[in-house]
Amino acid sequence: MRLSLGKARPRGAGGKEAPRGLELRPQSLPMGGAIASRANIRPMFEAAEIGHRVDDEDYDARVPALRVRLLNAQYELLETKKVSVVVVVAGVDGAGKGDTINLLQSWLDPRLVRVHGIGAPTEAEKERPPFARFWARLPPRGNTGVFMGSWYSKPILDRAFRRTKNTHLDSSMEHIRRFERMLTHENVVLVKLWFHLSKKEQKKRLHRLEKDPKTRWRVTAKDWEHFKLYDRFRKVSARAIRETSTDFAPWLVVSGNDANYRQLTVAQALVTAMERANAAPERQPPDPHVSPTPPEVDGRTVLDTLDLSKTLAKKKYRARLEELQGQLSMLVRDKKFHDNGSLVCVFEGADAAGKGGAIRRAVGALDARHYHIVPIAAPTDEEAARPYLWRFWRHIPGRGRVVIFDRSWYGRLLVERVEGFAAKGDWMRGYAEINEFEEQLVEHGIRVAKLWLQISPEEQLRRFEERQQTGFKRFKITDEDWRNREKATQYRDAINDMIERTSTELAPWTLVEANDKRYARIKVLETLVKTLSER
């Protein structure tokens, strides 16, 4: 009992875990010795080892129609621009990944497909979280991106080479599940292809290549070395596949042994995914089921705890400002920060809360070459054609640099929620997606400071009126600003939910009492200094 179930389902044994889509055969109990001896051979691979093949005649008969379907599906994808397609190519070396993709590319309109061979990360890529380079390559809607080498490669190889443990692998797979779920919700269709060869087939292939003088050069000592790891690689892969074969992004295990079979299988999988996306009605946001944070029974929220009457005298302010700017400047110039650090600051707050002024004081003592302020307004069309976090990922700083977001991804949970630009199901998933995003930054060693500047409605009104009268600020106040004031209660709920659900231990919010600008600016600077000084 322990052997059969335990080996096959290392986690959640005892029937708690629902069987996943790709486990083709139910476990039969009890197992005989012959079966038990290959207990670590996963059923999903067995299905790919039954000797699939397609003869040439059959192949030739089916290809022309398939090609027409592929092109039609591609052009419709381009015309409607509802989704983009991301093809993940993984699997055993020598199972025909490259050949198949090259052939597929010749069947497709290659102008609408970009194939990314993902190798070792560049220096600039190493400075960002591991997912950054995949984000950067996401295709715009209407197009297809093929990832040869993907977010799966490193976790699987790390585990196969025993650089990591299973817990680490599982945690990586959990991040991947979240990433892929988010992509799916953001109009990306995922086609995940695992090219498989049995150990015997793999060995035969290497021998065959070595025999032919024309292909001998293709077999290196490393190939044989990898072959020795076949069993380990297979075991780890099976685990990774099982953990990430989700309803929204299932794996397709492709038998790599017969070229005809694998080409048809892959083309078929791609065209089906495209056609289904083209035929689908407008994407439905996920059903959120529940409300975000339930209302407080005493009606008090964390914003109510702020004492907005706090002030700071001019003289004290000046002295403290200089002191803090000096400290911040030292921290950013520091060799440690220069070589390894980076800082992401998020400024949020109601209109006229003083974000701009606070940002200016924050960067006041910094070398302008070290920071970059990203004002968030409407997305460009290149940004709008991709998942909503793409436009923020593209500004994540490298080593020694500071990026300040003047408004940020939190727009999803604030203005998009309140104004109805995002459906409830979409902003509801935003909490977890944003926490995941920030976790990736922090785990990579990027410091994250999130500042909410809070002002009272009365103070806001006073500032609006003041702005309308002064000279150079006249561009700052729009009709929209006035309209937003009318939605005060809805914004209040949205802000409270945001703070409650995204103030994580890795990336906590700092609430800044901002009725007094001097007080607010000092608190902002103190927060940044603290964020950079920690640990």
Place this chain on the structure above:
Amino acid sequence: MRLSLGKARPRGAGGKEAPRGLELRPQSLPMGGAIASRANIRPMFEAAEIGHRVDDEDYDARVPALRVRLLNAQYELLETKKVSVVVVVAGVDGAGKGDTINLLQSWLDPRLVRVHGIGAPTEAEKERPPFARFWARLPPRGNTGVFMGSWYSKPILDRAFRRTKNTHLDSSMEHIRRFERMLTHENVVLVKLWFHLSKKEQKKRLHRLEKDPKTRWRVTAKDWEHFKLYDRFRKVSARAIRETSTDFAPWLVVSGNDANYRQLTVAQALVTAMERANAAPERQPPDPHVSPTPPEVDGRTVLDTLDLSKTLAKKKYRARLEELQGQLSMLVRDKKFHDNGSLVCVFEGADAAGKGGAIRRAVGALDARHYHIVPIAAPTDEEAARPYLWRFWRHIPGRGRVVIFDRSWYGRLLVERVEGFAAKGDWMRGYAEINEFEEQLVEHGIRVAKLWLQISPEEQLRRFEERQQTGFKRFKITDEDWRNREKATQYRDAINDMIERTSTELAPWTLVEANDKRYARIKVLETLVKTLSER
């Protein structure tokens, strides 16, 4: 005579060259010994050495109004989005470049300014021509980019360290003049600031920094080493400044000795440039004066020399195609290409000339990870906000890679000319700008293949009709395609001019007789193989 004129105007002496804007004093003849002995001290620097200063009272009185003007100018720039502003910061170390820019940044709305500290190029940047990294950082219209370290740094330092000769410096300055002229025409306002210190001031400054324990760390052995090169650096800089002080992008030499003076001077220069741009009427294209290529007296053009009746039998085609694809594949897989090569292909031709099919055959044997096809349609809004070549620069390949443009920058000289999307003065300057662009690619070791696919009007009509009937090509033919046919003569002139004026020895056009698709595809492949095999 020789001494005074010759030294001051090393090139074009004898009055042929018009005096440039920044030579503040006319040469007085004949010169006495005292003046002649400092003949290599350029008048432009002398003007910055007369001890400019602004006292604190004066400074404090002028700053508030200047700051209001700066912000107003910035917001108007953003509102109208007519131009972008590029500030080039160069000059002597220690002349206050960093401090001044940091202060300026605190006066401006820093969200609309990005300061680029340009140091040593990254690996990825080294793989592209030197100008690529400046292109990549050009601000969109409405915004300002500050370049600390710019296209001037390397040529000037190379010359000062005697790694190059004057001829090399002059040639670099000529490329810069062309680059800046193009930027100016493309709605970029250039503000070029040269921060200057006399040798005495420079020495005093280093001593002063060394004396103060708080600043001692800022003076390194390298600083003194650089100081020893002061005279050489000054001489080279003067030459560079003189060569690039043009009517469209003059240098402003700023005395760096007095902080008040230099801050006001720089702020004043920037605000004036912005205000002038804001007040200017819509940009006028340059007056082209002349026609492109005059009509041939015998009415025959290079296109007429093509024998469109050339065909290739199916069997021959198949054999040759396989052979050429094999060769191309070998050339791209070659270690030399992988480590150092890259290839840019341009496909142009009338609608239905067979570009798509030829591209497919060209990439047919390539690994899909090695190439990337860029179909050129309408620019995205990020592209439209920048000079027109920006969208092509962003796709220039790194080492070991092939990029294929399906239509290209030649749209400027074809559709934009014929349809009137570009004014005559704008497409007329396009010939030289495009030649300059391609020269930069080739000089950097990138192979460039430019293919024009020519079909007869009759063959085009036949293909249009055929396309309307077949299934999966239905998206390829639009009303616009039919309209374009009506402008045949205008296109003919445009094509001829394009070929005559952009078929350079560095990047020649290959004209492909394309009435027979098989013949055309083989010629295309032969051209690519030849392009990669040369030298």
